[in-house]
Amino acid sequence: GAVVSQHPSWVICKSGTSVKIECRSLDFQATTMFWYRQFPKQSLMLMATSNEGSKATYEQGVEKDKFLINHASLTLSTLTVTSAHPEDSSFYICSARGRDYTDTQYFGPGTRLTVL
Amino acid sequence: SQKIEQNSEALNIQEGKTATLTCNYTNYSPAYLQWYRQDPGRGPVFLLLIRENEKEKRKERLKVTFDTTLKQSLFHITASQPADSATYLCALSYGGSQGNLIFGKGTKLSVKP
Numbered sequence: 001g002a003v004v005s006q007h008p009s010w011v012i013c014k015s016g017t018s019v020k021i022e023c024r025s026l027d028f029q030a031t032t033m034f035w036y037r038q039f040p041k042q043s044l045m046l047m048a049t050s051n052e053g054s055k056a057t058y059e060q061g062v063e064k065d066k067f068l069i070n071h072a073s074l075t076l077s078t079l080t081v082t083s084a085h086p087e088d089s090s091f092y093i094c095s096a097r098g099r100d101y102t103d104t105q106y107f108g109p110g111t112r113l114t115v116l
Numbered sequence: 117s118q119k120i121e122q123n124s125e126a127l128n129i130q131e132g133k134t135a136t137l138t139c140n141y142t143n144y145s146p147a148y149l150q151w152y153r154q155d156p157g158r159g160p161v162f163l164l165l166i167r168e169n170e171k172e173k174r175k176e177r178l179k180v181t182f183d184t185t186l187k188q189s190l191f192h193i194t195a196s197q198p199a200d201s202a203t204y205l206c207a208l209s210y211g212g213s214q215g216n217l218i219f220g221k222g223t224k225l226s227v228k229p
Contacts, residue, residue, distance in 0.1 A: 006159075034216070043120075043205070043219040044160070093159045104150065105217060107159035 003027050004096050006108035013084055014116055020080045021111045023094030029074035030096035034105060035067070038091045050077055084115045118143050122206055122220040129196055130228055137191040137223045139206030145184040146208035151191050154203045154222065163204075164191075196227045 003026040013019050023033060032051050036044040048064075050056035050071035058064045068080040077096075081088055091112055095105035119142045129135050139149070148167045152160035166173045166182045166189065173180045179192040193200050203224045207217040 002162075004159075041221070043221045044217075045219075046216055049216065091157075095159075104162055104165055106162060107152075110157070110159045112157065 002098075002104075002106040004030075004094065004106050004108040006094055006111050008111060009109060010112040010114075012114045012116065015085055016083055018080055018082045019084055019113060020078055021092055021094075021113075023077045023079070023096070023108050025075045025096040025098065025106075028096075028098040030077070030098050031074065032097045033071055033077040034095045034097075035069060035077075035079050036093045036095065038093060038110075044093060047079075081113065084113070086115045089113055089115045118208065118218055120206060120208060120218060120220040122204075122223045124223045125221070126224045126226070128226045128228065131197060133196055135193040135196045135200070135225055135227070137204050137206075137225065139189040139191070139220055141187050141208055145187065147210050148208075149180075149182055149189050150207045150209065150217065151178075151180055151189075152205040152207060154205055156203075160205055193225075196225075198227045198229050201225055201227050 005024045007022045034049050035047045037047055038044045046059050047062045048056045048058045048069050050069050052071050052074050056069035071077040091110050093110040095107045097105050121140045123138045145168050150165045151163045154160045164173055164180045166180045177194045181190045203222040205222045206220040209217050
């Protein structure tokens with residue numbers, strides 16, 4: 001149980017384009033989903049937290065107009081990187097926490113974004 | 117602000133030995149502490165959670181301790197195997213409605229046959 005998927009697993013795009021990453025909880029309802037970014041040899045840094053049906057809460061320093069998060073249902077959240085630039089290249093990972101797993105976050109496999 | 121330190125960036129041990137990884141934090145104790153395993157290019161996989169009122173937790177070959185006086189958690193893998201080679205992350209949470217996790221940088225464990 002508690003499986004989280006992400007799509008795509010990797011994406012390469014040109015500078016200035018937008019990229020959408022999907023995060024799905026496959027076998028449980030995720031009341032809260034989290035988006036993280038991880039640079040090489042660094043720890044996971046929380047970008048934002050979203051509760052189903054509510055606006056996302058962004059961490060300090062994360063531009064909400066650049067990283068659009070939608071949590072439209074209890075099993076799906078999307079992160080859209082708008083007008084991507086090379087410095088946005090990173091490993092983006094989502095996690096989900098459900099009603100039955102209130103203290104544990106289950107992570108997706110991650111999405112490698114490369115902006116040329 | 118809260119700081120988390122996983123003392124060793126890398127740890128090399130021989131197969132069959134016990135691996136011990138350390139996680140230290142500053143300031144006040146979290147409601148609970150979690151350990152994750154992360155393989156290269158993959159998301160973290162949840163291993164164990166220990167609460168502030170628990171001293172020790174076990175799961176198969178894994179053992180976690182939590183000492184709120186020392187502000188430290190130890191993560192042990194007994195009878196280590198080459199398949200245990202990965203980066204292990206410590207994460208703190210203060211609970212509540214958000215329950216956000218604060219991650220350490222991880223310790224890369226290599227188990228040599």
